[in-house]
Amino acid sequence: xxxxxxxxxxxxxxxxxxxxxxxxxxxxxxxxxxxxxxxxxxxxxxxxxxxxxxxxxxxxxxxxxxxxxxxxxxxxxxxxxxxxxxxxxxxxxxxxxxxxxxxxxxxxxxxxxxxxxxxxxxxxxxxxxxxxxxxxxxxxxxxxxxxxxxxxxxxxxxxxx
Amino acid sequence: xxxxxxxxxxxxxxxxxxxxxxxxxxxxxxxxxxxxxxxxxxxxxxxxxxxxxxxxxxxxxxxxxxxxxxxxxxxxxxxxxxxxxxxxxxxxxxxxxxxxxxxxxxxxxxxxxxxxxx
Numbered sequence: 001x002x003x004x005x006x007x008x009x010x011x012x013x014x015x016x017x018x019x020x021x022x023x024x025x026x027x028x029x030x031x032x033x034x035x036x037x038x039x040x041x042x043x044x045x046x047x048x049x050x051x052x053x054x055x056x057x058x059x060x061x062x063x064x065x066x067x068x069x070x071x072x073x074x075x076x077x078x079x080x081x082x083x084x085x086x087x088x089x090x091x092x093x094x095x096x097x098x099x100x101x102x103x104x105x106x107x108x109x110x111x112x113x114x115x116x117x118x119x120x121x122x123x124x125x126x127x128x129x130x131x132x133x134x135x136x137x138x139x140x141x142x143x144x145x146x147x148x149x150x151x152x153x154x155x156x157x158x159x160x161x
Numbered sequence: 162x163x164x165x166x167x168x169x170x171x172x173x174x175x176x177x178x179x180x181x182x183x184x185x186x187x188x189x190x191x192x193x194x195x196x197x198x199x200x201x202x203x204x205x206x207x208x209x210x211x212x213x214x215x216x217x218x219x220x221x222x223x224x225x226x227x228x229x230x231x232x233x234x235x236x237x238x239x240x241x242x243x244x245x246x247x248x249x250x251x252x253x254x255x256x257x258x259x260x261x262x263x264x265x266x267x268x269x270x271x272x273x274x275x276x277x278x279x
Contacts, residue, residue: 019231022224077207080199081180084187093196095258116241119202122195122248123241124258134248134258136199 008056009049010040055106058156065110065156072149073118080119080136094141097130101150107157114149170218177211184208194251195258198244205240209233 017032018024043049051057083091098115102108112123112131120140125132135141144150180203187200213233217226252258 016231019224019227073206073210077180077203080187080203081183081207084183084190084200084203089190091191091196093258112245113238113241116202116244116248117206117237119206120199122198122202123245124248124252126245132252134195134198136196 005049005054005056006040006044009043009054010036012054013039051104052106058106058158061156061158065152068152069114069117072114076118076120076140079140083120083136091136092138094135094138095124096133096135096141096145098133098141098144099147099150100126100129100131101154102157103154104157107153110156111150111153114153115144166218170215173211173215173218177208177215180204180208180211194256195248198248202240202244205236205244209236209240 013036014032017036018029021028021032040049043053048054083089100108100111102111108126108128112126115121115123115131115133120136121144122134123131124134133141133144135144184200184202184204187203188197191197191200210233213229217229220226220229
């Protein structure tokens with residue numbers, strides 16, 4: 001009942017309530033606690049408070065992965081910006097299946113989302129072990145094929161297949 | 162110090178606005194649906210992030226900044242989901258992603274006649 005995941009979900013819900021309201025009156029703070037507990041109860045009834053619905057075990061490794069992802073997003077933003085502003089529009093669209101080594105669905109979704117978040121590559125279809133990717137340039141697809149992002153997401157996931 | 166923050170925020174907001182405009186330009190210039198999704202990605206990621214950072218600098222250490230960050234986190238998880246939904250729907254709808262090679266150079270108007278219409 002009072003597992004770390006349960007307590008963490010309550011903290012996130014109540015923290016969201018407090019920060020969004022910003023009114024520190026006893027009545028509203030108690031209402032917030034009650035509402036958070038109600039949501040927590042419903043979430044438990046729906047059986048969604050697990051490693052997929054609230055993956056707290058990924059927190060620390062995610063804090064290592066996301067800064068790297070932000071950097072990649074910034075770099076590919078510049079690349080796509082250059083292509084869009086270039087007078088000759090130097091695109092070389094490519095489609096291919098990128099291998100995905102993630103063991104869990106959270107890892108797979110993170111990988112697919114990361115591909116789509118970096119401008120210039122979009123995940124078209126996601127299967128258990130590979131992702132169908134459309135890239136604006138051949139180079140963008142080759143970078144994904146090289147597999148660094150795949151490796152880093154696997155690292156963040158922290159489990160072996 | 163306040164002047165410094167104003168300048169930094171001004172730079173971020175301008176850069177974000179330019180990126181948004183470039184994203185719109187890309188949507189018009191790129192030849193077909195799948196290529197245009199990539200241009201939309203500029204607004205979803207870089208444009209939104211820079212604008213939110215610029216506004217957060219203006220707001221300072223207040224609850225407004227917290228709410229801006231929440232908007233950023235929300236966009237960070239929903240934008241790729243929407244992008245993927247669009248791309249996957251286009252794929253299922255029978256638009257061929259391989260056909261993108263047709264109008265890549267300056268044949269903008271002829272290249273997308275078979276994929277451009279909704």
